[in-house]
Amino acid sequence: MNRGGQAFFVYNRIDGLYERADRLQKLLPDVRIAVAHGQMGEGPLEQTMTDFIDGRYDVLCSTAIIESGIDIPRANTMIIDRADTFGLSQLYQLRGRVGRSRERAYCYLLTPPPSTLSDEARSRIEALERFTELGSGFKVASLDMELRGAGDLLGAEQSGSVSLVGFDMFVHMLEQAVAELRGEEVVADFDTEMTLPMEHYLPDDYVDDVGLRLSLYKRLASARDEERVHELAVEMEDRFGPPPPPAQALLRVMALRPLLREYRILGCEADERRVALHLREDTPLDPAKVMRLVGQPRSPWKLTPDMKLTHHRAADDPNRLDGVDHVREVLRVLPSLCKDT
Known part of the structure; x- marks a missing residue:
């Protein structure tokens, strides 16, 4: 007044x-x-x-x-x-x-x-405090759907189980269902298992609420591209402050997953000297191009009988890369090995 x-x-x-x-x-x-x-x-x-x-x-x-x-x-x-x-x-x-x-x-x-x-009520209050800038409406609607669930698209049910899979995964599943109805090719989804010799996790003293940590892990795992991982990184820093080293490493690792899925890679083992990519049978890589690559004299590339494409760095290589950077170095080569369209 x-x-x-x-x-x-x-x-x-x-x-x-x-x-x-x-x-x-x-x-x-x-x-x-x-x-x-x-x-x-x-x-x-x-x-x-x-x-x-x-x-x-x-x-x-x-x-x-x-x-x-x-x-x-x-x-x-x-x-x-x-x-x-x-x-x-x-x-x-x-x-x-x-x-x-x-x-x-x-x-x-x-x-x-x-x-x-309740955890849900606290999440709603925290979200309202966080989303204060102009244009936050879509972010709020997305989080609201994830918190309370979504209704059937064509039915009468007004609550769903989006929270069990996360909103990003829910949208992805919906896109797949629509593609099937249209008669388009739908590639079966899968998860890429990653093994890297570095600590990558959300420390308890960074995100102290167990429910929030699990939610963030789930949202990171279901991110469909690097941009989504970056958006989550910005959100985390806004909510919890600058991420400590293990959380930074987690974000770097999770940003690789969409890229690995793009090439239908089931598993990735990496350190500063060796990267091993376990390829699915439906990989877009051209077998002939891969064989030419591994068949070159003194090639650092190998292909094992169980469909593992490996890359080795020489022990005297002056460029020191950690596991994540080594994987990115390998990924930069893969587009040239894809089948011609």
């Missing part, structure tokens, strides 16, 4: 809404307070909203009925009581009701003690 604006107080249960409005009125006797909710008659509700828009009230106590379709530039403050009971997209929409002018806006979330919140 001191900033010359208006405020929303949001509580999503009608039976406690008037009680809260009365308590606010006792605390702020000079403030003009109105109440709005969906069970009011159309006429009284419209009149209340009109009066608030016209500035006849300072505070509007309401349910989530205001989450969309309301544009009140003078409203610069929102307090959401029991924010832990709202969905993530709902919180995001509500927050967007303030700050629609040049005046800086504030949105306060009231919750029980964090220790009493």
Whole structure:
């Protein structure tokens, strides 16, 4: 009020809404307070909203009925009581009701003690704190779908099990199903097993919540390309700070997985001297080109009977590469070995 604006107080249960409005009125006797909710008659509700828009009230106590379709530039403050009971997209929409002018806006979330919140509720609150920049709507919607599950695309069920596979994997599975319906070739999915002599994991003191760590591992493992891994790296640094060495190594390793899958590589063993790639039978590599490569005099490349393509670096090679960089060096050669299209 001191900033010359208006405020929303949001509580999503009608039976406690008037009680809260009365308590606010006792605390702020000079403030003009109105109440709005969906069970009011159309006429009284419209009149209340009109009066608030016209500035006849300072505070509007309401349910989530205001989450969309309301544009009140003078409203610069929102307090959401029991924010832990709202969905993530709902919180995001509500927050967007303030700050629609040049005046800086504030949105306060009231919750029980964090220790009493469920992991899902805590994740929703943390996400709202994290996604503050313009254009965050898609990120919020994606995370919301992952947290609560998605409904059937063509059915009546309104909750799903996206959280069991992650949103990225869910989208990938959906793309595969659509491709099958269109009669397009669908390559069976698989996981690439990687063995590298370096510590690559998320330390407990970096991400202390077990559920969050598992979620991040799952999202990294299901990333379909390097860009997605980079986006997750940016998100992690924003949430938890600069990653320690083991987490940095994990991001480097996980960025290799989409590239290895592209060449249908089942397994990858690597260190600074040797890389071994276990190829699937449906690899896009041309057998004739591979044989020419390994057949060159003093070639560092070998192909074993069990379809392992290996690359050895000489012991006196002055260029010291760790396992990840050695794999990248090998991957730069593979495009030239692919079958002609």
